[in-house]
């Protein structure tokens with residue numbers, strides 16, 4: 001590699017690895033591996049393998065992950081724009097595989113931007129339950145929100161908060177928490193020269209202080225009986241086994257679930273063999289550390305116990321009550337709102353015409369009732385069904401949320417849910433993220449453009465297309481005129497508006513193929 005590795009770092013690695021050190025040092029001469037992960041919210045692994053224009057080889061620790069060959073440019077294919085796969089470093093696919101997410105779980109991804117692992121969690125949830133994706137840095141939440149939208153996530157909320165404030169708002173709430181901690185990034189040195197340039201001998205200790213705090217907050221937000229995964233992409237023991245060992249010593253209600261020493265996962269160091277490491281000289285991937293911690297379920301604080309009691313009401317409350325006035329909630333009411341949400345069914349098919357509304361600010365120009373009615377008319381006419389969830393209005397913008405709006409009171413919220421669209425001149429205009437999360441059968445009109453055609457690229461560039469009516473799939477009894485879900489080889493990419501043989505392009509400017 002072009003950048004020279006710091007001498008202090010290499011000396012420390014030699015001390016850590018002993019006889020393995022030479023092999024480790026040699027691994028820096030190899031080209032880093034590239035990977036993609038099938039977005040199983042939209043496409044099955046088998047379908048992706050059948051369609052893939054790239055040669056794919058399985059990644060041992062991730063059933064939906066594949067190595068791409070050197071020189072492949074998966075970001076430059078229309079399939080990328082249809083959200084069919086996420087481009088991800090192979091080792092980075094491991095932590096979510098250890099998290100044990102099941103559809104219906106409430107999951108918190110505490111350090112989530114740009115969203116690689118959040119999209120992986122969303123695929124595990126399959127639209128059921130709740131995903132809260134958070135990042136402390138506001139500029140990084142833009143990419144996070146965009147990725148969740150590109151990948152068609154319906155049950156996600158994006159926050160820009162400190163872990164401490166999230167724990168205070170959601171004590172003992174989540175079934176699963178991922179802490180993909182900010183770290184000194186030593187495991188990425190082969191891939192990212194900037195990480196090398198930023199590294200100094202005391203960098204690991206600086207990050208350790210942050211990691212300690214983040215882990216303590218995560219523990220407070222975890223439901224007794226729940227599990228969390230702590231991961232880093234660094235080798236420094238201070239940021240890895242050191243953090244976990246210290247945490248276990250001060251949190252007897254947590255135990256380490258051993259994964260190190262199984263399959264591709266090498267054991268942790270320093271008396272913590274149950275923690276797991278991926279070494280770049282042992283696997284085809286960069287350096288990673290992971291530890292799986294389980295709360296034994298026995299020591300809920302009085303505050304946690306109160307929330308758990310409320311949580312018990314989940315199943316009895318299928319829709320949210322109306323929150324008249326949208327004023328700040330008392331913490332008890334906010335907790336009740338949280339307890340009420342996040343267990344909804346699939347953010348999808350089943351119609352829920354009486355679905356509860358948690359009003360936000362009044363929409364400008366028309367009342368909230370009228371705004372929701374305009375949306376409802378759109379859903380009936382253009383989709384033929386009503387997405388389930390809590391409608392949340394921010395100004396003229398409508399989101400379908402997995403939680404009642406009150407549950408997010410006081411939290412810096414970037415996306416309160418699945419963005420459905422906005423109201424303009426009394427009409428509902430569907431948003432791009434509504435389209436990217438739909439399957440063709442969920443829209444009254446759809447059009448599939450071949451992925452290897454110039455047409456797909458023209459659409460992604462924002463051009464108008466000439467499309468005869470016979471090429472549209474239109475539900476029987478409906479007119480071909482109107483919004484069309486434009487798909488690439490059958491996978492949704494955005495909206496178009498068809499009339500008289502022309503498809504007006506609705507692909508958003510900021511997303512276009514360049």
Ligand SMILES: C[S@@+](CC[C@H](N)C(=O)[O-])C[C@H]1O[C@@H](n2cnc3c(N)ncnc32)[C@H](O)[C@@H]1O
Pocket residue numbers: 092110111112113114115116117118134135136137140161162163180181182183210214
């Ligand atoms: C390793 S990256 C996360 C990568 C991400 N999980 C993914 O798979 O795409 C760590 C993230 O933590 C964020 N971060 C830094 N300090 C934080 C804190 N105290 N709380 C939450 N997030 C933090 C950074 O902005 C950064 O985006």
